[in-house]
Amino acid sequence: MLNSARCTRKLLAASPICTVEECDCGTVHLSVGALTLRLEPDALRELQGVLATAQANMRDSSSHRPAANN
């Protein structure tokens, strides 16, 4: 249902770049800047895994090197 105005949300976690709230309808609201994603709890778990994998696969983020052939 899209009655988000009637839903009550509980803050689960917050950081300077994003917040995660749990809605009483079971949806998890992930807000990043102006963007809010409404996710099922299972989708949030999957997203967490995908983000962890992406981070693990990133090159050393401390040296911002463009992909170049050496």
Ligand SMILES: [Zn+2]
């Ligand atoms: Zn809701």
